[in-house]
């Protein structure tokens with residue numbers, strides 16, 4: 001039997017009924033191609049979007065190339081130490097300049113006609129320069145640089161030159177959660193080399209929503225839960241947990257860990273031999289931040305959604321997920337691991353050590 005759901009033309013996509021504590025979303029939100037196209041122009045072309053982490057471009061000349069919000073970009077640390085985000089498109093005839101996902105370069109040469117750009121974006125080399133008219137000036141053809149900024153090592157870009165908010169204003173309450181993550185290292189956090197690239201035939205919003213949906217955890221991840229129990233995980237040392245809105249579409253949840261956190265929360269699953277080291281680290285956190293904040297940093301799991309394309313799962317490991325919609329019914333997901341760093345982070349031209 002076929003059941004056709006009749007919906008009145010123009011019916012709302014979202015019904016948020018605070019009086020009845022009811023929040024309902026029409027499934028067109030996940031399948032409608034016109035809506036997906038409008039999301040790209042009204043959300044991804046306007047918001048601040050996550051690009052990557054400063055530690056992915058640790059030294060002058062290092063770069064990473066990737067798609068963000070449907071556009072090819074590359075993030076490069078110039079020889080001057082400054083991180084910039086460029087359109088990955090030659091200013092001559094638009095060929096892709098950076099074809100490697102990551103590397104080290106003093107300059108970038110376009111493969112089509114060999115125009116060459118410095119790692120600060122300046123056009124520095126043009127074959128047969130006499131072939132251009134007298135008005136041609138290399139200074140007019142530097143790489144297109146997008147507006148970018150970083151907060152606690154997380155680099156964001158906006159494709160809207162008139163985006164009215166600074167990055168910090170845009171992040172709103174999410175800054176508190178990025179602080180809780182970055183404070184886990186005395187020298188800054190680092191992305192561990194290597195990434196998992198996934199594709200899914202599903203709408204991008206499903207991944208974002210799922211990442212803060214803790215309701216599903218024990219039902220869907222039974223095998224993981226029993227595996228952790230077999231390793232000696234213990235019940236949470238405290239109960240509780242909450243979810244919260246952080247403003248401008250961002251949100252988070254916090255839960256006591258059911259397993260352990262390798263940074264500074266020891267449980268038997270790690271083995272007795274590492275207990276002194278982990279507990280010494282925990283004591284240093286109490287010295288630095290006080291008992292209450294140290295417990296929140298090191299003894300609490302959290303998931304943070306930074307609208308529209310960044311999820312951070314901070315539990316027994318820290319996973320950064322960058323989401324890229326591909327129409328209504330597909331998405332690309334890039335996952336990397338974040339961990340306490342081993343080198344002093346440089347931001348712009350200055351070195352910073354968190355003490």
Ligand code: FES
Pocket residue numbers: 090091092093094095110111112113114115
């Ligand atoms: S398109 Fe890049 S040099 Fe021509």
